[in-house]
Amino acid sequence: MTDRKISAAVLVSAGRHPESGIARPCRGDAVALCLARQLVGDGLRVVHAGAADEPALQDYLAFGAGAIEVLSIPSGADALMPLTDLLAGVDLIITGSRAELGAGSGLLPYALAQTLGRPIVSNVLTAELNQGDVVVRQFLPKGRRRRIAAPLPAILAVHPLAPFELHYAYARRLAGRIYAMPSDHQASSGASPRWSVDPVKRRPVRLKAVEKKSGHARMLSATVSEAKDGTVAIEGSCVDKAQVMLSFLREHRLVNF
Amino acid sequence: MSEIKRIDPRRPFRITPEGLRRIVLGEKGWAKQPAASIQHATKPKAKPLRLAKTPERWFIAIVHSDRGRLDEHARQTLAAAAILATPETGVMAVVLGELCEDLGALGADRVAVFPDLVNTIYQPERKLAVVKALIAHIGAAHVFLPDDLEATGDLGRRLIAAHADSAATHVVEISADHVAVRWSGGAALASAPLPRFVLLEAGAVDVALPFAGRGELLSVQDLPEIPEATAACRDLGIEEQDSSAIPLEEADFIVAAGNGVRNVETINALARTLGAAVGASRVAVDDGRFPREKQIGATGKTVAASAYVAVGISGAVQHLQGIKDCRYVIAINRDVGAPIVKRADLTLVGDAEELMQALLTRISQAREQREMPEAP
Numbered sequence: 001m002t003d004r005k006i007s008a009a010v011l012v013s014a015g016r017h018p019e020s021g022i023a024r025p026c027r028g029d030a031v032a033l034c035l036a037r038q039l040v041g042d043g044l045r046v047v048h049a050g051a052a053d054e055p056a057l058q059d060y061l062a063f064g065a066g067a068i069e070v071l072s073i074p075s076g077a078d079a080l081m082p083l084t085d086l087l088a089g090v091d092l093i094i095t096g097s098r099a100e101l102g103a104g105s106g107l108l109p110y111a112l113a114q115t116l117g118r119p120i121v122s123n124v125l126t127a128e129l130n131q132g133d134v135v136v137r138q139f140l141p142k143g144r145r146r147r148i149a150a151p152l153p154a155i156l157a158v159h160p161l162a163p164f165e166l167h168y169a170y171a172r173r174l175a176g177r178i179y180a181m182p183s184d185h186q187a188s189s190g191a192s193p194r195w196s197v198d199p200v201k202r203r204p205v206r207l208k209a210v211e212k213k214s215g216h217a218r219m220l221s222a223t224v225s226e227a228k229d230g231t232v233a234i235e236g237s238c239v240d241k242a243q244v245m246l247s248f249l250r251e252h253r254l255v256n257f
Numbered sequence: 258m259s260e261i262k263r264i265d266p267r268r269p270f271r272i273t274p275e276g277l278r279r280i281v282l283g284e285k286g287w288a289k290q291p292a293a294s295i296q297h298a299t300k301p302k303a304k305p306l307r308l309a310k311t312p313e314r315w316f317i318a319i320v321h322s323d324r325g326r327l328d329e330h331a332r333q334t335l336a337a338a339a340i341l342a343t344p345e346t347g348v349m350a351v352v353l354g355e356l357c358e359d360l361g362a363l364g365a366d367r368v369a370v371f372p373d374l375v376n377t378i379y380q381p382e383r384k385l386a387v388v389k390a391l392i393a394h395i396g397a398a399h400v401f402l403p404d405d406l407e408a409t410g411d412l413g414r415r416l417i418a419a420h421a422d423s424a425a426t427h428v429v430e431i432s433a434d435h436v437a438v439r440w441s442g443g444a445a446l447a448s449a450p451l452p453r454f455v456l457l458e459a460g461a462v463d464v465a466l467p468f469a470g471r472g473e474l475l476s477v478q479d480l481p482e483i484p485e486a487t488a489a490c491r492d493l494g495i496e497e498q499d500s501s502a503i504p505l506e507e508a509d510f511i512v513a514a515g516n517g518v519r520n521v522e523t524i525n526a527l528a529r530t531l532g533a534a535v536g537a538s539r540v541a542v543d544d545g546r547f548p549r550e551k552q553i554g555a556t557g558k559t560v561a562a563s564a565y566v567a568v569g570i571s572g573a574v575q576h577l578q579g580i581k582d583c584r585y586v587i588a589i590n591r592d593v594g595a596p597i598v599k600r601a602d603l604t605l606v607g608d609a610e611e612l613m614q615a616l617l618t619r620i621s622q623a624r625e626q627r628e629m630p631e632a633p
Contacts (some may be wrong), residue, residue: 016588018442076337098427100442105426107414114418119489122411131373133491140495142409143503144359147493148379159406195447197440204437204461209340211467232593232604238615241605243589246619247605252585253324253511254564255531257627 006129006152009045010036010109011083012068014056015100024057027160028096034164035092035156037245039065039127039134045069049079049087052180060177062168070180080108082183084115091230093155097122103195109157119150122157300425304498307339308366309467317397318365319388319416321409322354324563328584330403332363333462337455338401339364339470340462341433344399348470351391353384361472363464369475376408379492384408385415385612387487394415394481398632404428404456413456423452443482471580500534505553508534511562511583513553515576516540517569517591521547527613530620538561538570554579569609572597589613 015026036044046056046065050073057068071082087093090099123139141157150156152203153221156232211219233244236240249255265585270278318338327335336476338348346442350365353374360368369391391557391596392400402413404426417424430446436455440447462553500508512528513536514521528535537547539554555575561582568589577600588601589612598604605612 002294016441020445021441046375085264088452088454101437102441103427104442105424105446106410106439107417107424107426110414110418114421120415121490122407122414133495137496139406141507142509143495143498143507145498145551146379147496149491149493151489163454195438195449197445197447198437201445205432206463207340207461208463208553209335209466209468213467214275214277216275219274230598230601232606233597234593234606236608238611239619241607241612242615242619245603245605246623248562248585248587252564254585257624 005043006091007043007045007089008036008040008094009047009065009087009090010094011096012046012048012057012060012065013096013099013101014048014050018100019032023055024102025056025063026096027166028098028100028158029058030063030166031160031162031164032094032096032156032158033060033063033065034160035124035127035162036092036168038164039129040092042066045090047071047083049073049083049183050075052178057178058166058173058176061178063166064169064172065176066172067179069179070178072180072184073183077235080111080115083108083112086181087112088116095120095155095157097157104228106157109155113155116153116155118155119155120155120157121148121150123155123159124156125159125162127156158248160256166205264297276328289624294402301444304362304467304469306341307344307364307470308347309344310464312366314398314399315347315349315367315395316342316399317351317392317395318401319347319351319409319412320403321407322356323376324533325355325357327352327356327358327360327363329464329582330405331409332464332526333459334401334403335363336464337431337457337462338399339466339468341399341451348399349395351388353412359472364470365465366471366564367473367475368481375516377495379490381408381411381415382486382488384412384437385419386484388412389419389538390481390483398453399451400454402454402456402575404458410456417454417456420454422454423450424454424456425449425452426456427458428455429458431455431457431461445511452632476623500532501528503534505534505536505558505560506550507622508564509527509611510534510564511536511553512535512566512568514541514542514547515570515571516566517571518546518613520610523610523613527566527617527620530624531566531615533564533566534562538573538576567601568598568613570597571595572600588622 012029013026015024017024046068048068049071052070073079095109098104109120121136125137125139127134127136133149133151134154135149140146149169233241269281271281273279317333317336320327335350342348346366347366349367350360352370355372357369402409404410412519425436427438428436431438435448436451437446437448443511500510510533514524515538518524536553537551539552541547542549542552555578559579564583565580565583566587572595587599588597588604589609593606
């Protein structure tokens with residue numbers, strides 16, 4: 001650990017239940033808050049860009065946020081520029097991986113990293129400070145994990161499956177404070193398209209190639225299932241068949257011996 | 258005797274070159290067609306090329322390869338680019354990692370392979386530099402990437418942040434003029450015009466294509482100069498977990514036992530030797546030979562392993578449902594007519610116990626041979 005105290009900020013967003021639309025804390029952000037609290041303790045800044053009377057903020061206080069700084073921006077406005085100004089001097093910015101409200105593109109930490117010129121590590125499971133670096137464990141599929149050392153200042157996007165338990169305390173919710181800060185930014189970046197929400201609930205349509213086929217060909221493709229041309233080893237002894245399987249595993253690089 | 262005119266169901270017919278059965282009026286007698294001509298008619302023909310002339314503009318699909326091949330999600334992304342491309346648009350596939358399959362069949366007209374940008378090393382800055390240089394060189398109209406939780410989704414977001422151009426992520430629906438994403442966690446869909454950068458969710462595209470791409474492999478001279486990129490972070494290596502320790506849904510190699518396996522010890526030993534997780538079919542679990550959390554299938558777990566070895570499993574529909582996302586299925590079965598044989602890429606026919614013993618011997622021998630040169 002370096003002598004200098006590390007300044008850290010965690011970004012929290014307002015969550016919504018996908019079916020009922022009831023306000024709730026975004027789980028990914030709550031997990032990010034837990035990771036940040038474990039990493040830097042009490043000096044943590046908790047920042048929300050949006051409305052100060054957002055009901056979900058109370059739950060973040062209950063999860064241990066202490067005090068939340070709210071950048072007042074109109075709903076739907078781009079939070080990137082006001083956040084960039086606010087967080088320029090912060091060593092470690094910690095976010096969730098995607099918001100629950102709106103498109104949830106997961107682009108904000110990357111856009112922040114680009115404008116602030118800092119390294120970003122995504123899918124973070126756990127993190128610890130080590131001699132001016134932050135050493136993180138990154139989630140990879142198939143049970144693999146990667147360890148990365150990122151120099152400070154840095155941005156971490158926390159994976160929603162990060163191993164933290166959320167502890168809700170009503171006393172902390174009562175003791176916590178929310179500070180509203182005005183923001184005068186109006187401009188929006190070009191990266192986010194204009195979304196129009198469909199009024200009717202429907203399933204997404206799969207993109208399919210248009211194919212001009214005769215009725216007979218369509219009938220064939222519907223009735224004849226495409227059988228795989230798998231190899232069948234019938235002849236030979238057990239030892240030969242074991243060799244066939246080993247060769248198959250080696251050919252498709254499924255084993256490393 | 259009724260006077261209704263009967264139609265002979267086996268009346269004479271001719272098979273046209275398209276494989277259609279046509280009745281020949283006025284001919285008498287029974288239809289006798291050589292079986293070969295029918296088979297010939299249903300044989301799949303080579304797909305036509307999509308591009309007729311030199312393309313004026315390009316779509317780029319950026320994917321990572323896994324063991325020299327593209328996974329289903331990467332194939333869908335490439336197919337999306339090929340389907341959306343107009344006749345004067347070419348499709349370029351950028352493959353990060355080594356490649357040993359032909360991408361022409363998947364719709365790519367040009368293929369750029371970067372074998373050193375593998376997924377096992379953390380190098381997002383280098384990948385970003387390479388991809389940015391390529392996009393600028395080609396002047397890509399649209400860029401497609403699979404939106405996974407691994408390196409490709411990360412690379413796509415870095416790319417979007419670096420370009421500050423129109424972009425959409427987590428795209429679940431795509432067409433030539435629009436994309437749609439799930440709004441506020443899935444309650445509704447929201448649409449926007451097709452942006453320049455598209456990060457596609459899995460399952461948004463059907464990979465079946467009626468055409469093929471040219472599949473030209475680009476050599477090093479055709480590629481633009483790649484600027485140097487300094488890595489900001491240090492990679493401290495990947496922690497590999499033992500396959501048997503991780504949940505079945507996440508395991509990459511699974512050995513599963515069915516009713517044909519009587520000796521649980523052998524299957525556990527085989528799984529240990531291969532470094533695989535152990536699964537079981539419903540029958541084996543119901544018999545009490547395996548715990549319930551090992552069950553694979555409709556009422557158990559759905560697995561997505563790269564390699565799935567089914568020992569003594571006949572392959573009921575419910576079981577095949579559970580393994581539909583597995584890439585390579587190897588069946589060990591006594592019955593060559595079992596349904597699993599149709600699904601399997603390789604089938605070893607014989608007694609499960611004998612074959613497992615032979616495999617144990619052969620694989621431990623192969624492991625030792627591999628380990629020998631490294632030992633002092």
